[in-house]
Amino acid sequence: MSSAEQRAPLNRDAVVNAGIRLADSHGVDALTMRNLADGLGFKVMALYNHVANKQQLLGLMLDVVAEEIDDPPDDMAPLAAIRSLAISMRTTLTEHPWVPDLWLQHMPGPARTANMERLLRLFDESGLSPVLAHHGFHAVTNHVIGYTIQDVGMTAMATSADPDDPMALAYEFLANTPAEVYPHTVAHLHQHLNEDVPSSYELVLDFILDGLVRLNTSTT
């Protein structure tokens, strides 16, 4: 209020955290260098004293999010721990809807590298053959990213038209998709609108893990 008000100097963590909060609350499109600086009470160019460029900023933001992923307890059996880790990742990624899309488009920082290392170690300890462990890592990573992107993308589609009615676009799509031509699509969409189908996230995760174990024991 008063001009005597002292302002704390900016630092990298403040910039990165403000970036995360901005992307969480207003979407990644609103994450503009100018917007971000405004929210912090500085001018745009001040940001470049603490961050090389926007690309680096996004990388740093992603790594902070990676730190939020809950690790499974050390004494948990490998396959159970993999399952637990996959569920934690989904939880964290869903809390930051802008993340899944960017996750694979940036080089991993330390936290994400540690996350990869943990998942790979669990697969190494799982008793699967090396090649199945390799495939398992990709299959699970894939499942986590794919499902969260699909979830986030669907809610984004649903909310982009009219923020007041999250299902507006779905209804608009239905209006343009005659049931006579696309009966299964219309039926499928109605199942979503009625919300009477729970997520198959864990179900399909288990298909993958069970498939790996089954194939492993049948070939050894």
Added chain:
Amino acid sequence: MSSAEQRAPLNRDAVVNAGIRLADSHGVDALTMRNLADGLGFKVMALYNHVANKQQLLGLMLDVVAEEIDDPPDDMAPLAAIRSLAISMRTTLTEHPWVPDLWLQHMPGPARTANMERLLRLFDESGLSPVLAHHGFHAVTNHVIGYTIQDVGMTAMATSADPDDPMALAYEFLANTPAEVYPHTVAHLHQHLNEDVPSSYELVLDFILDGLVRLNTSTT
């Protein structure tokens, strides 16, 4: 060359196809309205006579790509046809590396709606229970999108630093990732660099399909 040269007027298909070619060859970041118009020999604003805006253009481009997906033969058994369709989708999406990322962020056009309808119909005819058919649709869609995004993202990471050496960034990452701290990550990456692990795309697809069938028969 001569000023008497007659220029064909622009039309929507020409714009959409030029957009696809530009995104294919120079990446989606190079797909700028100005760039696109330049390539066609027109000024930017001419595009807006044939396309409402860039968002709509991208939607139209995606639907043309959706048309390229090969349909399985009508007489193929449902589960085999699902498998075949998933493989065709991967092929088509991989040919247009900018597509997987945008696929779920745009409302489906007619071709993609037809693609959804076909996959849903195959699941409906597969003998799976309605709820497993619903989950199967998401699991397979997910697998296709997730795997192609991962593939495309990895090659993008690998090529973004130095176009001359596609593995430059991977090696840089290795240099920053000491094997003493991240032994499994380093080993995993070496497996990729040596290219001695084939893709697990079909393997994991079968885990999903087999898991669905197995669960279906055990509960009925």
Added chain:
DNA sequence: ACCTGAACACCGTTCAAGT
């Protein structure tokens, strides 16, 4: 009907200047 010049409101980023 289709194309275009000029302009608007944005971007990310640089650089020299201030304290």
Added chain:
DNA sequence: ACCTGAACACCGTTCAAGT
């Protein structure tokens, strides 16, 4: 050491004017 004014090279998009 940290912040900022001014500027640059871009974006997508609009609108009135041309043919």
